[in-house]
Amino acid sequence: MATTNHISTKWLGNMAFESSNPSGHNLTIDIAKEDGGDGSGFRPKALMLSSLAGCSGLDIASLIKKMKLDVDDFHIETIANLTDEHPRYYDKVTIEYHFHGKNLAEKKLQRAVDLSIETYCGVMEMFRKFAELKIETVFHHS
Incomplete structure (x- = not known):
């Protein structure tokens, strides 16, 4: 059977998102302040x-x-x-x-x-x- 990864990514407001990982750790994704984000996460x-x-x-x-x-x-x-x-x-x-x-x-x-x-x-x-x-x-x- 093929291996499948399922990632859940939730909007946190403005331009930020929180993304799950099968490891159980989450990460925040965001963009730079000059692009309209808060710079609070990974690009x-x-x-x-x-x-x-x-x-x-x-x-x-x-x-x-x-x-x-x-x-x-x-x-x-x-x-x-x-x-x-x-x-x-x-x-x-x-x-x-x-x-x-x-x-x-x-x-x-x-x-x-x-x-x-x-x-x-x-x-x-x-x-x-x-x-x-x-x-x-x-x-x-x-």
Whole structure:
């Protein structure tokens, strides 16, 4: 049977909404004050980038544990270009994977990144349908 996610999103007034998540946590969505909102929550398109980084990051964190790799710090920078015309969407997205540590196993870490972007990350696959993706891996040896 197919897996289905059901999200309930409730208007809170003005331009704010509260959206449920199957995890049991809720999040607030809003727009900037200059756009008529209160700036009290996450912006919808930016949330998509967080979802992309989070999905891929979870894959990689899991692989770091499985491969018993020595990584002091790991972060993902996601830089997206919005189209000028409405409806505005991300047409180009750069995803930078940054690994920090003394004993970085670069080949294994790159393999973890590749497995995420090519095999495991469903959000990455969704982004491929509408955006040109550029992937960069950066190793910071301390």
